[in-house]
Amino acid sequence: MRKPTKSASPKTRCAIYTRKSCEEGLELEFNSLDAQRESAEAFIASQQLEGWQCLPERYDDGGFSGGSLERPALGRLLEDIKEGKIDCVVVYKVDRLSRSLLDFTRIMEVFDKQKVSFVSVTQQFNTTHSMGRLTLNILLSFAQFEREIISERIRDKIAAQRRKGKWYGGIPVLGYDVDRSSPSVKLIVNEQEAIQVRKIFALYLELGSLTPVMEELESRDWRTKLWRTKKGQQRGGRSFDKGALYALLTNPLYMGTIKHKSERFEGEHAAIIEKKIFDEVQRQLNKNGRGKGNRLINKYGALLKGLVYCKACGYAMVHTFTSRQTKRYRYYTCCKAIKQGWKSCPTKSVPAGELENVVVDQIRSIAEDRSLVEDVYVQACSEHRSELAQLKEQSEQLERQLSRDHSQITRLATKHDPTSATTSTIADLHERIASNEEQLREIRDRQAELDSQQISHQEVLDAFRDFEKIWNVLSAYERAKIVSLLVARVEFDVSDSTVSISFHPSAIKSLAEGAA
Structure with missing residues (x-):
């Protein structure tokens, strides 16, 4: 065998x-x-x-x-x-x-x-x-x-340069060109782009929020900064989204300063925006962020200012008026119809008073109809879950980006005798990491806030039960403020002249607690 x-x-x-x-x-x-x-x-x-x-x-x-x-x-x-x-x-x-x-x-x-x-x-x-x-x-x-030692040395070098007001590379911003002819790279004002930047700041102060400004920039076909890499590859030139617009409006570079972490230093480059205007824009951004819908002072008594959207095209409907002799007629008019012509959207405009009365009547009727309370409750819970899911997705994206950026810094730091381009890239990565970490903190704060804002049927009922009594003693300005806090969005459908309302779940809870 x-x-x-x-x-x-x-x-x-x-x-x-x-x-x-x-x-x-x-x-x-x-x-x-x-x-x-x-x-x-x-x-x-x-x-x-x-x-x-x-x-x-x-x-x-x-x-x-x-x-x-x-x-x-x-x-x-x-x-x-x-x-x-x-x-x-x-x-x-x-x-x-x-x-x-x-x-x-x-x-x-x-x-x-x-x-x-x-x-x-x-x-x-x-x-x-x-x-x-x-x-x-x-x-x-x-x-x-x-x-880590190499990376720390590079960070220290970047910090020292920025304290001297030097721009240390990165993605060029709208309004400035990069002058590489001098020994140290500098920013010079691009006058044509600077006009656009000043107008964007003015538009935000005029319109009061990012969405209508974004739509205005799209109608003008204004784009983000178009630039080329050292290898000749074209970058930028895209439509403004909310992220790009927010980044532009919050960039202290436009004041003539250089930012390093939380500090600002006088830059070598010329300012495009006056400090007074820049600070005013920051206050409005913060106001919108904290108030979740607070708007600029309502000069013409528009109860639904910044809340109305056209169902047909999705554009915002802005408050407008016409005067005949001594009488003023108010309307909510579709932005698309204004910018692209009256034939571009079937909605055109709707009388402001009629639309406002419909919205207020719907709010009044909620407390009187149990089925409407149920509808609002279901909608509020749905929006609550939707926002939590969106925040979770955003936080996961930021965490992945942070991981990639830290890995890239590690790879770049291993290079011997790093070039100025490498140092600049590491500087940009540190800036992005700081920004993303701040966004991540804000998202987690918002998640914690939402976790404490679970609402019940009874809270919805309490919120609307005393609405009539409260409403009758409010001034026009106070009424607009209450509506902007309570209502997230109003959609007008011209096809059948119907109005749909979305509410802020957190505002319903606050109103219920106030009524109790």
């Missing part, structure tokens, strides 16, 4: 890498590269029972320094590893692979990602064994420490 044979070990494809810094002696029949390869081949042969096989492909870098990764044979080796052709890399000594700890770490990251082992013949360094992996982890820890 034949004895069962022991199953063969899985094959391990081994590549030998050799390097010599100078070209002297390479012309010899048996040179240093051959000696390194011979030692590595002998080691692989000693592991034959483990299934190790030496690949015939030679990866020899003769006349290349170990202080750089720009080596042809090393490049081929890494490419073959990524293509899955190699299981183990064998060298004579660790410094044959790299003399730089940071470069060595980067190479090890490629090996680890592709599940490739690494062996140094003369130093008993073998990542197929636990001791070799421990040694590697110690080296990687020192490399991480060196990365």
